Amino acid sequence: MILSRTATTFAPPVMEARRWLDGVDFPADRPLINVSQAAPVDPPPDGLRHVMADVALGRDDAHLYGPVLGLPELRAELAHQTSRIYAGQVETDHIAITSGCNQAFAAAIATLCAEGDEVILPTPWYFNHKMWLDMSGVKTVPLKTDAALLPDPEVAQSLITPRTRAIALVSPNNPAGVEYPAELLRAYFDLARRNGIALILDETYRDFHSQSGAPHGLFEDPDWEDTLIHLYSFSKAYRLTGHRVGALAGSKSRLAEVEKFLDTVAICPGQIGQHAALWGMQNLSQWLAGGRDEILKRRRAIETGFHRLTDKGWSLLGSGAYFAYMAHPFAISSAELAQNLVRDQSVLCLPGTMFCPTDDATGARQLRIAFANLDTSGIGILFDRLAGMNTGG
Incomplete structure (x- = not known):
């Protein structure tokens, strides 16, 4: 059987992860924390939006x-x-x-x-x-x-x-x-x-x-x-x-x-x-510098607060830009753990299996957290939920 070009690869990971939300109700006191995609959710600054409107209307x-x-x-x-x-x-x-x-x-x-x-x-x-x-x-x-x-x-x-x-x-x-x-x-x-x-x-x-x-x-x-x-x-x-x-x-x-x-x-x-x-x-150089400072502040919050997860057997493997990459302590694959986190802790993140070859066992131990849309308080809440996850999901 000859496969089409698109059939030679896997489903888009972010879209696949979003489907895990189907049919899941999130309690009012535990709303969804979406750390699956590395994209800012805030709109551009007003000055930039006005420029775009002017271009659309005037050019x-x-x-x-x-x-x-x-x-x-x-x-x-x-x-x-x-x-x-x-x-x-x-x-x-x-x-x-x-x-x-x-x-x-x-x-x-x-x-x-x-x-x-x-x-x-x-x-x-x-x-x-x-x-x-x-x-x-x-x-x-x-x-x-x-x-x-x-x-x-x-x-x-x-x-x-x-x-x-x-x-x-x-x-x-x-x-x-x-x-x-x-x-x-x-x-x-x-x-x-x-x-x-x-x-x-x-x-x-x-x-x-x-x-x-x-x-x-x-x-x-x-x-x-x-x-x-x-x-x-x-x-x-x-x-x-x-x-x-x-x-x-x-x-x-x-x-x-x-x-x-x-x-x-x-x-x-x-x-x-x-x-x-x-x-x-x-x-927008000064505005961008402020955004960079905020991301670096959140990175520091990840690194300084991670001890709360280290005590539970987690490891921080890397952090920077929009990302924290970590190893979990559970016996199940990260592919299963990531789906369980949606149901049990209202956290949507991507498993390391989405970033590795299928024969690379390290991916099963890893998770990616895209923290660009979490402030330092939100990072603390995320850590609380990860720390509260039970072994085996």
């Missing part, structure tokens, strides 16, 4: 097809800010705007891979990356991370074959929250260059990195574009998730290939969201 061209690679002004601003942040040389022609960062990854893979090629993904992996590789006929090669959830370049080297086309890293990491050290990213850049493959670096959560200054120096390399494909998202920074605005930075020759992909899939990214992203980059 007729915003309702037409726009440039396939995105608005030139937004591409130029992102190139300028990327150059400034990373002390590198990034030009407008290195930038493509995409309909979300997932599309940026899809475009990168389309320019790199043919049927049967391979891409290395550290595990636990970002499930949408795995899904797209499946649907592209590309083999995913799992790279198991160490106890600190960091991928070892020497192990990665051992996995490279003549069919390997790229290594894809996410930092700060989804799902683990771990921030990859600059020297580790440089080691992967050098590894990729040495082997003639691409390094895809997804920095969707860069704006919530705990380090001040640039998280790495890869753009300082004058020839960065021969190896690096950089992905970014405006969605988390400016609360534009519903408007789908992401970006890809790569060589000018690669962008010619990216343009073919984007023109076929979406023709162009939505223009109202692009105008919003541009205005946000130019006017």
Whole structure:
């Protein structure tokens, strides 16, 4: 039997988890805590919303097809800010705007891979990356991370074959929250260059990195574009998730290939969201800094308060950006535990089995908590509920 491309992969994890809510009644004194999806639920700030309304009402061209690679002004601003942040040389022609960062990854893979090629993904992996590789006929090669959830370049080297086309890293990491050290990213850049493959670096959560200054120096390399494909998202920074605005930075020759992909899939990214992203980059730096401070405050609340769960046998494996990744103490799989948490504790989270190959037993011990929409008080309530979970569910 020949399977369709979509039949080669699993159901979208966030959508699958939402179905666990069907038929469940949550007591008034224990409302649902949804920590399953890493997306802000608050709307954009008022100033940004007014800009979007003004664009919608006052710019007729915003309702037409726009440039396939995105608005030139937004591409130029992102190139300028990327150059400034990373002390590198990034030009407008290195930038493509995409309909979300997932599309940026899809475009990168389309320019790199043919049927049967391979891409290395550290595990636990970002499930949408795995899904797209499946649907592209590309083999995913799992790279198991160490106890600190960091991928070892020497192990990665051992996995490279003549069919390997790229290594894809996410930092700060989804799902683990771990921030990859600059020297580790440089080691992967050098590894990729040495082997003639691409390094895809997804920095969707860069704006919530705990380090001040640039998280790495890869753009300082004058020839960065021969190896690096950089992905970014405006969605988390400016609360534009519903408007789908992401970006890809790569060589000018690669962008010619990216343009073919984007023109076929979406023709162009939505223009109202692009105008919003541009205005946000130019006017909301202080507001964004405040949002980053709040996320870092919540991360500290996770780390300082976790002892309440450690006493119950839980372990905090990683934290950062929007995420806490933890190991549970129960004899059942996290796939079952996550569903029991909905019923017994009114908590919706994702099991580690959704971020690992089916033959990787570590996923059965792990859970991902996306805490971006929980304040410090809410984190305390979450810990109370997890601590109250009985062994065996």
